[in-house]
Amino acid sequence: MEQVQVAGPDGNVKLTVLPNAERLTFTVTLGNTTVLDTSTIVMNLDGYDLSSGVVFGNVERYEVNETYPWHGAHSTAVNQCNGARISLQNDLSFIDYVLEIRVFNDGVAFRHLIPGDKDVTRVPDEYTTFVIPAGSTVWYHDLGGHYEAPYEKNDISDVPPGQ
Structure with missing residues (x-):
């Protein structure tokens, strides 16, 4: 295929x-x-x-x-x-x-x-x-079981594992 x-x-x-x-x-x-x-x-x-x-x-x-x-x-x-x-x-x-x-x-x-x-x-x-490719900029927040949290902007390499 x-x-x-x-x-x-x-x-x-x-x-x-x-x-x-x-x-x-x-x-x-x-x-x-x-x-x-x-x-x-x-x-x-x-x-x-x-x-x-x-x-x-x-x-x-x-x-x-x-x-x-x-x-x-x-x-x-x-x-x-x-x-x-x-x-x-x-x-x-x-x-x-x-x-x-x-x-x-x-x-x-x-x-x-x-x-x-x-x-x-x-x-x-x-x-x-x-x-996500290296060098990408991402907006994210922690995975604390909610969606109404402040977002952080970082390079993907700076995002901690599990985030």
């Missing part, structure tokens, strides 16, 4: 899923600048590492271009992106699932779509990494 790349509607933001036999990996670029270096996508389910030993299947590409009424600063919200649904199979558990990617003009998103019966309890665990 070759890499799967999805670009935002204006072509400037790109997310690329790389064909790595050991683990699903991805990168994100903005123009010619790498925003996220090669990072791992990790999904565990019922003790199986679904993102290791992955067999790629079909890729379904799509576009979203919708507007809807919104209350607030703007009366209309716009949802515009390009997406791909990548069919995957773990080569140990034979669990089939889909990695869905969406790329907007100002960001990226992905999620795992794992089929299952509503009456069956499953134990998922996701711990994707985000590798």
Whole structure:
């Protein structure tokens, strides 16, 4: 399987899923600048590492271009992106699932779509990494279980581990 790349509607933001036999990996670029270096996508389910030993299947590409009424600063919200649904199979558990990617003009998103019966309890665990390139300036706050904290601006090399 070759890499799967999805670009935002204006072509400037790109997310690329790389064909790595050991683990699903991805990168994100903005123009010619790498925003996220090669990072791992990790999904565990019922003790199986679904993102290791992955067999790629079909890729379904799509576009979203919708507007809807919104209350607030703007009366209309716009949802515009390009997406791909990548069919995957773990080569140990034979669990089939889909990695869905969406790329907007100002960001990226992905999620795992794992089929299952509503009456069956499953134990998922996701711990994707985000590798920020050296020399990047970041805004961040500590991980004290809140989101309303002052942000700090630093070079990524000055951010303490775990922050």
